[in-house]
Amino acid sequence: MGGFFQIVDHGVDAKLVSEMTTLAKEFFASPPEEKLRFDMSGGKRVASSSPAIYRQQVVDARLASKRILFLHEDKARPKDYKFSWGMLENHLTGEAVQDWREIVTFFSYPTRTRDYSRWPDKPEAWRAVTEEYSQKLMELACKLLGVLSEAMGLETEALTKACVDMDQKVVVNFYPKCPQPDLTLGLKRHTDPGTITLLLQDTVGGLQATRDNGKTWITVQPVDGAFVVNLGDHGHYLSNGRFKNADHQAVVNSNSSRLSIATFQNPAPDATVYPLKIREGEKSVLDEPITFAEMYRRKMSKDIEIAMKKKLAKEQLLKDLETPKLETKPIEEILA
Ligand SMILES: O=C(O)CCC(=O)C(=O)O
Numbered sequence: 001m002g003g004f005f006q007i008v009d010h011g012v013d014a015k016l017v018s019e020m021t022t023l024a025k026e027f028f029a030s031p032p033e034e035k036l037r038f039d040m041s042g043g044k045r046v047a048s049s050s051p052a053i054y055r056q057q058v059v060d061a062r063l064a065s066k067r068i069l070f071l072h073e074d075k076a077r078p079k080d081y082k083f084s085w086g087m088l089e090n091h092l093t094g095e096a097v098q099d100w101r102e103i104v105t106f107f108s109y110p111t112r113t114r115d116y117s118r119w120p121d122k123p124e125a126w127r128a129v130t131e132e133y134s135q136k137l138m139e140l141a142c143k144l145l146g147v148l149s150e151a152m153g154l155e156t157e158a159l160t161k162a163c164v165d166m167d168q169k170v171v172v173n174f175y176p177k178c179p180q181p182d183l184t185l186g187l188k189r190h191t192d193p194g195t196i197t198l199l200l201q202d203t204v205g206g207l208q209a210t211r212d213n214g215k216t217w218i219t220v221q222p223v224d225g226a227f228v229v230n231l232g233d234h235g236h237y238l239s240n241g242r243f244k245n246a247d248h249q250a251v252v253n254s255n256s257s258r259l260s261i262a263t264f265q266n267p268a269p270d271a272t273v274y275p276l277k278i279r280e281g282e283k284s285v286l287d288e289p290i291t292f293a294e295m296y297r298r299k300m301s302k303d304i305e306i307a308m309k310k311k312l313a314k315e316q317l318l319k320d321l322e323t324p325k326l327e328t329k330p331i332e333e334i335l336a
């Protein structure tokens, strides 16, 4: 289905997986102040040497506090509750950010870049469990990349090597129950930028894939103990489009909250992005080799462009609705 497959018997201990989810649920049940200590909205890695980035983070954290308080203070919700909380503005485009989710992120590889001060220290066991989980998932991801390399007719290490010093980021997504789920999304439609993603989802379900450009969406049914696997843009380019970068989104519902843990395997920022093999008669999906950082920059600016266009179209529509319509007839009809 649309670029996803699920793996069972993957060798990651079931106990480790259940500890990881239990601790994550405990974290999201903690008070907003506690969670905000680890706010990473904007997805930035903390660079302590860069005061500009640090300031940006403080601003983001304040914005996000509104978001989390809205979510948790039921008392503050008016009776005729409308979709009102997600209206944080993207400071670049003015587009409303409407994802109905909270996230916590662990930048876990390369290990030398780990900043434990940004890893939640509560629940206490979480750090050690996450360390083990991220290591096991790194191993599993490399195994999968080995199989995929062989499927491309390359040496087992080909895809891993192309990542140079592979990055890993663990993102824990918590989607609270939503009173009006049809007005929002847990996570807007996207493709993951990296090489390969391993997702652990609970039994609620909400991940959806498409293969007809968003006309229909198919739910990726939860399979107990399985990892949902998809390739990202980098995997797509390296395979010259043979492996699809899965187009997906997450929906929310009014009955229960949902938890998913996404482990993203990305190449190093300066790794080269270019097909590893171009089969006879095929054209390269890329005009020239670029770095992963450049690939990511292009993706982001394209996303911003699309968001801007949408915003302009919306504004135009509102303007059109305001202008009274004059009846128009061809001149011949009027003169006839
Ligand atoms: O929660 C999900 O099912 C999807 C998560 C996802 O796509 C992501 O974090 O990139």
Ligand SMILES: [Fe+2]
Binding pocket: 190, 191, 192, 248
């Ligand atoms: Fe994703």
